[in-house]
Amino acid sequence: MSPLILACGLVAPAWASAQILVGSTVQVYQAPALDPMTMPTAVAAGPSGQVWVADGVSDRVLEFDASGGLVRSIEAVAGQPLSNPTAVAADEAGRLWIADSDHARVVWLGPGPGDQGELPIDLALLPGLDLTGVGVSPDGDLLWLVDNEQHRVLRGEVDAGIWAVMGSYGEGLGQLRHPFMVGVDDDGGAWVSDAIGARIVGWSAEGEARRPIGRFGVQPGQVFRPKGVAVQGDRVWVSDSTLGVIQAFSPGGKLLDVLRDEQGRILHLEGPTGLAVRGDRLFVVELTAHRVTELSIGTKVGQPYEAPVASVIGAEGTENQACSMCHLEMIPALSRGAADLLTSLPPNPKSEPYVSTEGACLSCHDGSVMDSRKAVWAMHGHPLGEPIPDDMTVPDHLPLVDGAMACRTCHSAHTEGGSGQVHRDALMVRVEDDIEELCVACHGDMQKGGGK
Ligand code: HEC
Ligand code: HEC
Ligand code: HEC
Ligand code: HEC
Numbered sequence: 001m002s003p004l005i006l007a008c009g010l011v012a013p014a015w016a017s018a019q020i021l022v023g024s025t026v027q028v029y030q031a032p033a034l035d036p037m038t039m040p041t042a043v044a045a046g047p048s049g050q051v052w053v054a055d056g057v058s059d060r061v062l063e064f065d066a067s068g069g070l071v072r073s074i075e076a077v078a079g080q081p082l083s084n085p086t087a088v089a090a091d092e093a094g095r096l097w098i099a100d101s102d103h104a105r106v107v108w109l110g111p112g113p114g115d116q117g118e119l120p121i122d123l124a125l126l127p128g129l130d131l132t133g134v135g136v137s138p139d140g141d142l143l144w145l146v147d148n149e150q151h152r153v154l155r156g157e158v159d160a161g162i163w164a165v166m167g168s169y170g171e172g173l174g175q176l177r178h179p180f181m182v183g184v185d186d187d188g189g190a191w192v193s194d195a196i197g198a199r200i201v202g203w204s205a206e207g208e209a210r211r212p213i214g215r216f217g218v219q220p221g222q223v224f225r226p227k228g229v230a231v232q233g234d235r236v237w238v239s240d241s242t243l244g245v246i247q248a249f250s251p252g253g254k255l256l257d258v259l260r261d262e263q264g265r266i267l268h269l270e271g272p273t274g275l276a277v278r279g280d281r282l283f284v285v286e287l288t289a290h291r292v293t294e295l296s297i298g299t300k301v302g303q304p305y306e307a308p309v310a311s312v313i314g315a316e317g318t319e320n321q322a323c324s325m326c327h328l329e330m331i332p333a334l335s336r337g338a339a340d341l342l343t344s345l346p347p348n349p350k351s352e353p354y355v356s357t358e359g360a361c362l363s364c365h366d367g368s369v370m371d372s373r374k375a376v377w378a379m380h381g382h383p384l385g386e387p388i389p390d391d392m393t394v395p396d397h398l399p400l401v402d403g404a405m406a407c408r409t410c411h412s413a414h415t416e417g418g419s420g421q422v423h424r425d426a427l428m429v430r431v432e433d434d435i436e437e438l439c440v441a442c443h444g445d446m447q448k449g450g451g452k
Pocket of ligand 3: 357358361362365370371372373375376380382384405406407408409410411429435438
């Protein structure tokens with residue numbers, strides 16, 4: 001080797017060979033305008049270009065072809081209609097696995113045209129199973145299921161029918177606080193998004209707990225509402241629906257980069273939730289845009305984002321996680337407007353604090369903590385943002401936003417004296433005793449005897 005070349009190698013700055021991760025939109029997958037998807041949660045990508053999307057609010061899974069065309073709507077499997085299918089996963093044989101949540105069952109379809117069945121799980125041993133995630137090893141032998149309500153995951157050897165339960169409520173190794181989705185690595189190991197725990201909790205294929213990835217916050221390498229997980233080689237992709245970003249970590253927990261747009265800026269998506277990866281393509285469910293976006297992933301020479309050292313040992317903001325998990329605006333770095341954050345401070349006017357906006361509620365009520373998509377977003381049915389009719393008087397204790405109804409008109413927080421600080425019981429309806437009070441407050445004529 002000539003001394004000249006050697007010298008060049010020595011003086012080259014360390015970042016010259018460093019690479020950033022860039023995502024470019026290839027196409028979007030949407031249902032026809034007359035029958036659109038409603039807050040879909042999960043996506044799976046099959047070996048022959050199939051793309052499946054869990055459209056649970058409409059009780060169906062949609063199948064698209066590689067060019068984005070809708071192939072079919074899967075509404076029943078193994079002799080029973082689907083009821084809120086929340087998650088989908090595909091193995092290398094092209095078999096599709098569906099978590100049929102409201103029936104607490106797991107069903108499969110394909111790869112042959114008539115192949116389908118229901119996984120035999122002994123539900124008597126798993127009362128209250130609340131399925132929000134399903135993942136499968138590439139060879140189809142190992143299945144991972146997420147039980148959100150009971151803060152645990154199930155690892156199943158499909159052919160042998162052997163199931164093991166892992167995880168329990170908490171913040172320790174292998175513990176969970178509302179686990180939501182799961183990504184499976186090439187060996188069959190699992191990485192699970194922990195929505196309230198704000199980290200990614202892992203197990204090896206054999207079921208040994210791994211050191212978690214990420215922690216609560218809004219800086220690179222941190223997560224606020226981790227949702228989708230997809231694993232490919234040494235990259236663990238994680239979406240965050242509130243921050244609107246996707247980050248890639250090594251299985252050891254090192255931030256590889258925050259996904260960028262073609263200009264090298266952080267790529268922001270609309271409520272990114274479920275993820276799937278195949279080849280150089282990343283499929284992202286954009287829940288609030290009711291679609292899936294296919295990104296082509298490439299690298300460019302550049303300076304990848306690095307997690308701040310503090311985020312490894314006691315991140316700023318972690319100590320007030322109990323409050324800032326709802327009050328995003330209470331995260332110190334955000335309120336100071338520090339540079340290099342994954343997002344900026346959302347609008348937070350006194351008339352409608354960020355914490356009681358629709359998006360803030362949805363960040364937990366999208367199924368990751370509680371699934372209210374149907375109850376609230378498909379059926380609540382109150383005209384929000386529209387002027388109140390002249391013949392209706394809204395009492396002062398029900399605050400309007402710019403003269404119109406908003407979530408905070410009927411919902412409040414921390415009203416029960418000192419209690420109600422825990423997220424479980426902080427939120428409530430603005431009434432003293434029962435719900436009817438609320439209705440009568442505006443609809444005087446709902447009262448017995450009518451009139452006001
Ligand atoms: C489950 C979500 C949630 C959690 C957890 C939570 N809050 Fe709130 N908080 C709310 C909502 C919703 C409101 C109502 C805002 C409105 O008036 O529309 C609110 C209102 C408030 C207000 C009134 C001022 C304002 O911003 O509107 C204060 C102060 C407050 N919270 C402090 C706290 C503190 C301190 C903690 C932690 C101990 C906490 N909250 C935890 C949801 C939450
Ligand atoms: C940090 C997560 C989180 C956020 C943000 C959040 N919630 Fe909740 N919510 C919960 C949890 C947890 C429960 C209790 C679920 C249970 O008991 O199983 C709950 C329960 C509720 C309930 C009672 C439902 C029932 O049937 O028990 C209402 C009403 C509610 N939330 C409204 C809201 C509103 C309105 C917002 C936005 C202002 C909001 N929530 C934001 C986590 C959250
Ligand atoms: C007109 C009054 C009103 C408005 C406006 C309103 N809600 Fe509700 N909401 C209710 C009532 C009443 C319930 C039932 C509460 C209960 O049973 O404890 C409820 C329940 C909920 C629940 C719990 C649903 C579940 O799965 O059990 C959530 C979450 C929620 N609302 C969110 C919202 C959000 C987000 C908005 C704004 C987009 C909103 N609400 C606007 C009255 C209202
Ligand atoms: C903050 C005021 C407010 C509260 C509280 C409220 N409503 Fe309403 N409600 C409205 C407005 C405004 C409309 C739309 C205008 C109208 O239909 O008069 C509406 C419409 C409705 C409608 C549809 C009526 C129609 O003709 O389409 C029903 C049903 C209804 N409300 C039931 C309820 C129930 C049940 C509750 C209690 C859980 C409730 N409302 C609480 C303001 C309110």
